[in-house]
Amino acid sequence: MAEKQPTPKELLDRIDYQPPHADWMETPVDIRKGMYCYASNPKSVATLGLPNARPWNPLDEDWKLPENWQQIIHEGFKERLERFRSVKLFMDICVRCGACADKCHYFIGTGDPKNMPVLRAELLRSVYRNDFTRLGKLLGKANGARPLTLDVLKEWWYYLFQCSECRRCSLYCPYGIDTAEITIFGRELLNLVGLNIDWIATPVSNCYMTGNHLGIQPHAFKDMLDFFVDDIEEKTGVKVAPKYMKKGADILFITPSGDVFADPGTYTAMGYMMLFHYLEEKYGLDVTWSTYASEGGNFGFFTS
Ligand code: SF4
Ligand code: SF4
Known part of the structure; x- marks a missing residue:
């Protein structure tokens, strides 16, 4: 039997803008049904020549990653920091003023703090501090740094694909930080280990073929x-x-x-x-x- 669909009112009533009790780093990612895109079809990934084409399911424990996925991401991160001055700047200059926080439709529609542009970027920044800054290496969490674990990677995948690259948030940022560019960068890193979504991979593969x-x-x-x-x-x-x-x-x-x-x-x-x-x-x-x-x-x- 088909599942009962919630009414618009029920959906709106579920949105809770109250700040969570726990620190965001202590809040594990919860990949919610209806809130994530399906993993890409391996055939489409292979057509595009992207790495690690295989069937996988975001709800499974095992995402079938390459054994050295941490190293691949670390090297990809490093290479892009050297190539894109903007990304390096965006990693360093956010003052967490919060001006962008309520400008994202994903936050307005979910109430999930990790969908605030500032926190979406912080998911990557925390690893940047841990891997690439002296203070992050020395002070760890006290400096907003954390290592890239499997849970962090899953959090990246879940939230970096909840951005439509609209750039609305960047219009409100006093520093002109472009969260869309940050999520594009993050998705590139995810693609290096085969973490794509089918909403993108199959249409792009169709463009290649037809x-x-x-x-x-x-x-x-x-x-x-x-x-x-x-x-x-x-x-x-x-x-x-x-x-x-x-x-x-x-x-x-x-x-x-x-x-x-x-x-x-x-x-x-x-x-x-x-x-x-x-x-x-x-x-x-x-x-x-x-x-x-x-x-x-x-x-x-x-x-x-
Ligand atoms: S660019 Fe992404 S994070 Fe910024 S407002 Fe648009 S959807 Fe939200
Ligand atoms: S508006 Fe800019 S500086 Fe302020 S929190 Fe957002 S990204 Fe950071």
Whole structure:
């Protein structure tokens, strides 16, 4: 029997903004049902050439990590600190003023303090202090440092993927700390040991294999646009004629595939088609679609 879904009121009543009694470092991660994304399909991970493709389940004790996962993450952390000055700066300069705390929709929607941007970043910063700063090495927890244990890694995975990279929090930070950049950095580290989510890995793999995240084949792409041609003619009396992969066209037009396959984006696509028809009639501008390069959405952005 299907599980009873909570009502919106029940969901809202569950949100508790009271500060927890225990220190955040003493609060173990609780991977809650309905609050995490499924682990990625190993086939998609292999297609992308990412490491450690295997079936795994976030609810299992054993995440099937490589034996030297701590070393891999430590080296990845070090390499990125050297490469990205911004990340190094963001690790050092937060004064914990809290201005960003209530700006994240994940915190507003859950009441979970680890979803405050400041604390989301602190999950990584604590390990940074432990591994890369003198004071952190000397003073440990008193300096907000902690070693990277399996529980910490699981906490990273759970909270770093609860960020939509919207950058709203950075607008309120007096130092301009960009938590989105920090979570992108953290996800890169997680990907090094095969901790991805399927909401990202499979759409990206589909982009590799068919040109769009939905995995729609070229003939289906063309079919959809042909339907739109009929709809446009029915409404306007004008028959537009989209072009596909036309060599020598003035413009190659690529839009997020949601515009072609899902309402209300389809209305936007019909608007494009009418515009292109007009541009050709009036100015002789030649616009072509591609049934292979058929994704303008940036799913890779969410991977790393
Ligand atoms: S960038 Fe991430 S942490 Fe910041 S407000 Fe957006 S979702 Fe929240
Ligand atoms: S607003 Fe900036 S400085 Fe203040 S707690 Fe958030 S990230 Fe740190």
